Amino acid sequence: MSKRKIIFYWITILVPAFIIGACAVILLSHEQDRRNMEAIQALESRAESIADSIGFTVETLKDELIRSLAAVDENNIKNSLVNWKNKNPLIRNVFIWDRNERLLFPEDSRLFSSEERLFVKRYQALFSKRIPFEKEKMDNASQVKTSSESSGKKELLKLASQRTFIQERDYSKESKNFSSGWIPWYMENSLYLLGWVSRDKKAPVYGVEIEMVTLISRLITDFPLTTENDMVFALVDGKNQVIHQSGPFEIKDIDNPFVSVPLSGSLPLWKISVYTDGSLSKQSSGFFYLSLILVLIFLSSIISGGVLIFKQAQKNYMEAMQKTSFVASVSHELKTPLTSIRMYSELLSCQKVNDEKKLKKYADVIKSESERLTRLVNNILDFSSLEQGRKKYCLTEFDLGEFIKNFSSIHRQRFFDEGIELYLDLAEDKYLVKTDRDCMEQVFLNLSDNIIKYAAEGKHAVIKLGAEKDFYNISFIDRGPGIPHGHRKKIFEKFHRVDTSLTAEKSGSGLGLAITAKILKDLGGDLVFTPVKEGGSCFTVIISKNVTMEE
């Protein structure tokens, strides 16, 4: 194949393939980015919905607590509040402040509990007027939606509106004068929520501190469960500590969430964070790599397809060449004996030769040439039936030693005629074998013919029989010129000849060894070539002792 053709092949197949591949990779990386963005957005919206739900609950809760506070019996504020605190797990502390740096409750006394002492200390800045209570109108408009609330939240809201300690009053009318508010209070990095109410600008301020532990404890039981194995939704507090998480694995790097949404307003500095175990980015890059692999497979299939077609074409070309040379050599082979036969038969037919000896010689030549012709035609016929698998084998049991002796006695003369001494190397023993006798004869004949044709200069030939457990090895050893190195692998191919030129010294079709090998393989044996060190070649026939033919 010319270089130009090869270059053409590269251009037409490889270049478009690589262009397609490059485009696909670019598209893929874009798709990858888009998917990542989508995943982040989806997570963000999920975290937001959790944050909204928690925020809504907390806000509603605060509203309810303020309503409850506003409904406290003004004549007995202290007892109502204390009672409320004792019964309600959501209330941590209650207080009444006179707006003049003095707390009416809890009073500093011998009976101060440690909790109360800490409470007063915590809000010192507030009660000593260093930080003002916010002036914020109570929002009566906020409506409590309960339809979509889960049971846990309902319970929580029920706690906030639990005001069994006083009679229900219509406080909404008075609410114009009410001021109220919530103070998120950070102390030593912990969040506290303080709600307060005042009936008018001069009346004492009273209120409650929410028990955050209860609030958290109730909120987290409503925290949605994640079904994913590779991500964790977590409620993270102002100290950057995980309050609660839903998800199967341990959060390793709390400071670096995948997505984080603040719970602004209701619980300042708190947030809902989403963490991944790294498999999410792996997963999406997995998509990229998978697609890349697909592209590579696509490319390689294009290229290998091209290579395959190229090889096939080359093979077809070679076979066509071989067949041409086969036809030429076979024609030559047929023509040579035919020429002799025609010549001698013409001589005989013109009846000018009267010498008995000459007549005899002419007839012998015609006979031997026609035999040669028969062998050639037989070989060709055999080959075609072998190729098509139509060859039928007839298995009989016979003694191989006997067979070889018989063969050598018949063909010794032919060897001798070419100046070759034939030796047999076999022990006096029975070598029973069950195989096709006629085929064996053909195998022996082909190999002997090869020796006679190509190795006559060696003067010696040996047929050696050896036995193994299941096989017999019969070696045909000659001292001829041997087989050139480059041809050793190809000699069993059909039509192959060492010298393919029409002017070849030796005649032949290039089918002998191919047929022999095929027959032996069909009979469960093999034909092996080994060069002989001192020059010459050795063909070893391996025959299975007992062939079982498949029908």
Place this chain on the structure above:
Amino acid sequence: MDKLNKSRIKFFGIIVFALFFCFSYSHASSDKKIKVVIETDRYVLPAGDLKTAVIKITLDAPLSYDSDKRPPVNLSIVMDRSGSMTGAKLDKAKKAAIEALKRLGSNDVFSVVAYDTSVNTVIPAAMGGYTEYAESKIRSIEAGGNTALFGGVSQAAAEIRKNLNERFIHRIILLSDGLANVGPNTPEDLGRLGTALLKESISVTTIGVGTDYNEDLMTGLSQKSDGNTYFVESAKDLPSIFSAELGDALSVAAKKVAVKISLPENVKPVSIIGREGKLTDSGVEIFMNQLYAGQEKYILLEVEISGTKDNSNIDIASAEVEYLEPLSNEKIKIRKTGQAYFSKNKDKVSASENINVLREYHLNINALAQEKAISLSDKGKTKEAAKELKSSADNLMDFGRKYNDREVMDEALKLEQKAESLEEDGMSKKLRKVLRTNSYQMKNQQTEKE
């Protein structure tokens, strides 16, 4: 009942009392009611100015009901399944939980929550006792991950809350062998969770397994929610502890026990020894979530008494006990007034020691000493801690010898051994747990189950 009236006309008071008892007898037979006894550390108290005394208010719960007639329980078991529980611990815990489940009846409610890094409800609260399905669910619990103790208890409380009505005895049993490291994790936070749960009548019993759990956190949670606490060093004791705990939960004789102790003007409360309670101007308020059948719980109150006359008899304290009878959920109120005799005769006073009160007083003081030793050793003062234990042991031994009280002497010996091992090897994880648990068990009068 009016206090002033009582102090003025003593006998009238007694008659009214008798009437009150008759009235309550009509509700329930005498053996099914809590017995209240008020005693002082001496039968004869020294008269005169400002003297301290110890008042013991004992609540004696009646013996158990018939086994087929008991208040239903609403039980939630919280199981730590963090990585460290792998193996025998978790297996035993599961077995114990299944045994506990088998003991429940068709009226009881049962749920199981397991937690590691996150929390999941293994069996949601359901009525009806043992089923094979429930057993298979418990068996399927596998270990791994961190410990979200707070979340676990919260989830269990949510399961309990599904049936939060007065009919049930609400109880969470928490079993853990490790530190809480997801969510709120300080003893204070968990204590406050306990306080909040107690307001809903939910008690948390904590069982610490091995020597790696946080005993302060676990006992704190129990103490604030009026539950029991246990320390088991090896998992093989788990089933017996579970069964003891369940025995308690199944034999509750009184629920929501509120004790209001009123003191006359010349008796000022100084402190409540051991128990959690609230001092008010005129007395003390104490709340217990439940009393177990046949069990005796008491309150030791240290008071200052002033202005008493020689040879006088005054009402020293009056207790108002209000509780729910667990089967019928009837509210029962008992009032009892304790009197004390005052004398200036020193011989009389010193000869009138009430061993009953003094014994418990010393044991409780001993419990407090153990806590002090823990906090001292936490500050690195191991020697002082050992000294504290030793002196407490000595005091206890003196007391034991004086009254020939074997039990107290044994306790003193045990404590002395602990003091010695503390001095030699420092505060081991195990010793700290033993001290913390014993101290709480003493203060709570939790009967030690072997």
